[in-house]
Amino acid sequence: MTINWSHYEVENFYDELISAPNESRPVAQHLSDYLSLLSDADIKEFKAASDLAIQTMGITFRVYNDEEGSIDRAWPFDIIPRLIEKKQWQTIELGLKQRVKALNLFIDDLYNEQKIIKDGIFPSHLLEKSKNFLPKCKGFSPPLGIWAHICGSDLVRDNDGTFYVLEDNLRVPSGVSYMLENRQVMKRVFPDMFEKYNILPVDDYPSQLYDMLAALSPRDIPEPEIVVLTPGIYNSAYFEHAYLAQQMGAELVVGDDLVVQDDNCVYMRTIEGLSRVDVIYRRIDDLYLDPEVFLPDSTLGVPGLMRAWQAGNVALANAPGCGVADDKVVYSFVPEIIEYYLGEKAILPNVPTYKCINPDDLDYVINNIEKLVVKPANESGGYGMLIGPHATAKEHAEFRKLVQADPRNYIAQPMLILSTAPTFVDQKVEPRHLDLRPFILSAKDITVTTGGLTRVALIKGSTVVNSSQGGGSKDTWIVDMESV
Numbered sequence: 001m002t003i004n005w006s007h008y009e010v011e012n013f014y015d016e017l018i019s020a021p022n023e024s025r026p027v028a029q030h031l032s033d034y035l036s037l038l039s040d041a042d043i044k045e046f047k048a049a050s051d052l053a054i055q056t057m058g059i060t061f062r063v064y065n066d067e068e069g070s071i072d073r074a075w076p077f078d079i080i081p082r083l084i085e086k087k088q089w090q091t092i093e094l095g096l097k098q099r100v101k102a103l104n105l106f107i108d109d110l111y112n113e114q115k116i117i118k119d120g121i122f123p124s125h126l127l128e129k130s131k132n133f134l135p136k137c138k139g140f141s142p143p144l145g146i147w148a149h150i151c152g153s154d155l156v157r158d159n160d161g162t163f164y165v166l167e168d169n170l171r172v173p174s175g176v177s178y179m180l181e182n183r184q185v186m187k188r189v190f191p192d193m194f195e196k197y198n199i200l201p202v203d204d205y206p207s208q209l210y211d212m213l214a215a216l217s218p219r220d221i222p223e224p225e226i227v228v229l230t231p232g233i234y235n236s237a238y239f240e241h242a243y244l245a246q247q248m249g250a251e252l253v254v255g256d257d258l259v260v261q262d263d264n265c266v267y268m269r270t271i272e273g274l275s276r277v278d279v280i281y282r283r284i285d286d287l288y289l290d291p292e293v294f295l296p297d298s299t300l301g302v303p304g305l306m307r308a309w310q311a312g313n314v315a316l317a318n319a320p321g322c323g324v325a326d327d328k329v330v331y332s333f334v335p336e337i338i339e340y341y342l343g344e345k346a347i348l349p350n351v352p353t354y355k356c357i358n359p360d361d362l363d364y365v366i367n368n369i370e371k372l373v374v375k376p377a378n379e380s381g382g383y384g385m386l387i388g389p390h391a392t393a394k395e396h397a398e399f400r401k402l403v404q405a406d407p408r409n410y411i412a413q414p415m416l417i418l419s420t421a422p423t424f425v426d427q428k429v430e431p432r433h434l435d436l437r438p439f440i441l442s443a444k445d446i447t448v449t450t451g452g453l454t455r456v457a458l459i460k461g462s463t464v465v466n467s468s469q470g471g472g473s474k475d476t477w478i479v480d481m482e483s484v
Helices: 027-035 041-059 086-110 124-128 175-187 205-214 238-248 305-310 336-343 359-367 392-406
Strands: 018-020 060-061 073-076 077-086 150-157 163-169 227-230 252-254 259-260 265-272 274-275 279-282 315-317 371-374 410-414 418-427 428-436 441-442 446-447 455-456 471-479
Touching: 018 077, 018 446, 027 077, 041 073, 041 175, 041 359, 077 086, 077 175, 077 418, 077 428, 086 163, 086 336, 086 441, 086 446, 086 471, 175 205, 175 238, 175 471, 205 238, 205 259, 205 279, 205 315, 205 441, 205 455, 238 252, 259 305, 265 446, 305 315, 359 392, 359 410, 392 410, 418 471
Parallel strands: 077 471, 227 252, 227 279, 279 315
Antiparallel strands: 060 073, 150 163, 150 428, 150 441, 259 265, 265 274, 371 410, 418 428, 428 455, 441 446, 455 471
């Protein structure tokens, strides 16, 4: 198991830590030297310490459609972190802020004047067929004009070393709790490395989240009542819901815990009676939020919640309807959206994308589907997509029919050669592909986590990093090299 970097395979990939056999990137020099000095016994001890920490801390995630049913699993974690220099991260941070600022202006415009459509930048038929555009929100603007208060944008690095935005998650993005817990595990396993590097902290995220939510309160009071609304214990992200509520000192509630009274205010049922709620960090999809307006048989939401929100008596984060921009076809327009609203070029590029609504792009996709990754507009978690180079001829044929039947619902992208990082697999270190999900908070100010959740495809050669499909994770270190 002892690590020998001269045998590490980096050919044809951009590796985050190792630039060539036996040659570390400058940011990873201390780490690679340290790892190469570890004995087999040391590594086993560190892995055991990490497994024990995850078990003791109760870090789990839920898997659906497993042969054993829906079950909680220990969070899959690799003890070799991913390192990014602070100077490079600062550019990424600026790009993410620019992107989210433009997306919030875009959403607010769509629900009001729709200037971007009138000016011919964004096609009206895309909006007409949007599954996540809520007509109920037309003519309304939430406080500060912010719809997506919490955004998780997925970044990938191609073999040219450039970071690209793969997609934006604006509805109920998850994973930030694992980012925080990964750091806690690493501090237990490798405390010495935190003395050798100046690693920027991530621990202040819960307080930043609380401050952002408090800024949305309709009542100007010192301590607004903030709650986290969860679908309940059977949701795959329940661990995160409970974790964030606990870290913020907020109440974790389900729909039955809340009630909207005749004054169009939301109240929480407590043993001392009803207590008014100011801000709801909701982790329930739009259509389940309010049975008065959306799905009448939903038992997850709160009857009258939309009335209270639109009366300005409660803030909802993220705002209902923000998912209109959490659409992979809309994603393909983000560079134009940034330029239209901000008059700036996008700092972070999109992955090159074929819009199947364009006849020429559609023709290319149909004729080259075996080379492409085809994605439906509104799926998440890696579901419903086709990875052309890894699919069968039958699957290619099935997807051609799907795309031709509904071009609005699909985009396609070339198969990127995602960057890799050294990962412990089967008692040895091998390169594994990964991505990165930073989290962006928006209210009066926009803040970005220092790093984010690095997700790893644990299967050799795979680029599917989702934990629901066998992916793992790493701690992400943003390192200030000037102080090393």
